[in-house]
Amino acid sequence: MTPSQPTPVLELRKVFQHVGGRCLLNAVDLRVDPGEWLLIIGPNGAGKSLLIRLVLGLDVPSAGQVRLFGEDIVGLGDRPMRALRRRLGAVLQGGSLLEDMTVAENLLVPLRSRPLTRGEMARAVRLVLTRLQLDGLENHLPRSLSLGQRRRVELARALIHGPGLIVWDGLTDGLDPVAAHEVVALLGAEREHQNLTLVATDNRPDALSEYTSRIAVLDQGRLLFDGCRADLESAMAERLELRYLLQGRP
Amino acid sequence: MGPGRRPPFPGSIGWLEQLGLAWHTLRACGDLYRRILVGQARLDMPAFAMALRHAGLSILPAITLVAVALGMILGNQTQAVLARLDLPGLALLSMVYLIVMELVPVLVGILVAGRAGVALAVRQATLGVSGEIDGLLVQGVDPLSFTVGPALLAMLLMSFALAVWTTVVTVLAAFLWLWNLVGLSPALFVAALQQALTPGDLALAFGKPLLFALVIALIAAVQGTLAGRDPAGVARAATRTMIGAVVAILIIDLVLVLRP
Numbered sequence: 001m002t003p004s005q006p007t008p009v010l011e012l013r014k015v016f017q018h019v020g021g022r023c024l025l026n027a028v029d030l031r032v033d034p035g036e037w038l039l040i041i042g043p044n045g046a047g048k049s050l051l052i053r054l055v056l057g058l059d060v061p062s063a064g065q066v067r068l069f070g071e072d073i074v075g076l077g078d079r080p081m082r083a084l085r086r087r088l089g090a091v092l093q094g095g096s097l098l099e100d101m102t103v104a105e106n107l108l109v110p111l112r113s114r115p116l117t118r119g120e121m122a123r124a125v126r127l128v129l130t131r132l133q134l135d136g137l138e139n140h141l142p143r144s145l146s147l148g149q150r151r152r153v154e155l156a157r158a159l160i161h162g163p164g165l166i167v168w169d170g171l172t173d174g175l176d177p178v179a180a181h182e183v184v185a186l187l188g189a190e191r192e193h194q195n196l197t198l199v200a201t202d203n204r205p206d207a208l209s210e211y212t213s214r215i216a217v218l219d220q221g222r223l224l225f226d227g228c229r230a231d232l233e234s235a236m237a238e239r240l241e242l243r244y245l246l247q248g249r250p
Numbered sequence: 251m252g253p254g255r256r257p258p259f260p261g262s263i264g265w266l267e268q269l270g271l272a273w274h275t276l277r278a279c280g281d282l283y284r285r286i287l288v289g290q291a292r293l294d295m296p297a298f299a300m301a302l303r304h305a306g307l308s309i310l311p312a313i314t315l316v317a318v319a320l321g322m323i324l325g326n327q328t329q330a331v332l333a334r335l336d337l338p339g340l341a342l343l344s345m346v347y348l349i350v351m352e353l354v355p356v357l358v359g360i361l362v363a364g365r366a367g368v369a370l371a372v373r374q375a376t377l378g379v380s381g382e383i384d385g386l387l388v389q390g391v392d393p394l395s396f397t398v399g400p401a402l403l404a405m406l407l408m409s410f411a412l413a414v415w416t417t418v419v420t421v422l423a424a425f426l427w428l429w430n431l432v433g434l435s436p437a438l439f440v441a442a443l444q445q446a447l448t449p450g451d452l453a454l455a456f457g458k459p460l461l462f463a464l465v466i467a468l469i470a471a472v473q474g475t476l477a478g479r480d481p482a483g484v485a486r487a488a489t490r491t492m493i494g495a496v497v498a499i500l501i502i503d504l505v506l507v508l509r510p
Binding site for chain 1: 291292294296300373377380381382384385386387388389390391392
């Protein structure tokens, strides 16, 4: 690395994951620099969620390095791992809101470890609710919300402590086009507030087309492509496998 | 089950895993309480209030009814013994000792296990099944101290309170039964109480439920955590917590009884 290069926010080096004799991730290399937005696409079962779980330290890779904010998280202890996770915000596939807590209580969870007064916490909750157009929902339980609202609450929870990195598994999963557009637009608006780095997965290549040109294609655990959208289109013209994956036909 | 969420180890390795998890839970809760005491963390009051309801307030009517019934049963049995033996002091002394030292602590332990212990195991297991544990982890929150911390504190507080309450109600019910049917004098009853129980005995009687509560919470945390992502694991965790807690309560009580 040359001295002028920034420390990557996220870096995967030759990451393998074997489960039950199957290779689910195969020598994946990936680098995300500060402020960069990366969309990882691929069909169901490609290994996207597994990759995200490795990035978040929820699973341990069979081999390779996963570096978060410059630190190798493989084998990292509980305490330093918790400290690193507090520097990011995450939205997991299928949702992970605490169902027996209200929206406001859910939003307070990431703030608990911070030296804030109750008043400051309440203000942070109000601000993020307003920014994400969730006013009036603070006392609702997650089960009473629509899927689009739940996603926005999860985004609010991921953003409330001002993280440097957002990791989002299944950016528009299960959302209709209008709700998907709303969520992505809110995420884009957040970029105006803070220098966000984003790593998101989705099935749709155009999910973040307004905000980033960088795209990575994962299939059967292998990274088939990592580059800008324009290059992907020319790569698709040459590579049958990419065309088949992204267009559903050779 | 997804990759990385393996089933619990079988056999003796599994026991070691459970002990390790229990130790981790204990450490995580201890660390949370220390940070609360030095002002670096706050107790999750809604979770604490809910745990208080589970651990004590919701079982208060049931435990009061059980205590009254138990006192009357023991009063009746003592009445029968008094009728056969001319040793009223000895019979009363035995009854009081049995109630305060053994029956009430074990009863409180079993009821707390059935209500708060099972509730904690089910919550922990449900959080795992629904992915909420992962949600806590990625926010830099230790899920064990998050869920078990307030619950354990509530169980300790309510176990002590319930032990005192149940002892008073049971002994009073037994006395009222004997006073009403045999005409037992209050002075004789108070004398039996004083002879039967030293301050050390009382400390042990009210300390036992605290120890039981600690063990119940650890069993519930371990079983809830090991339930994995299979929804059937929730029911399994509840059953194992109840059985494990009852066995543990009786074994601990036996060890305390047999101690030199």
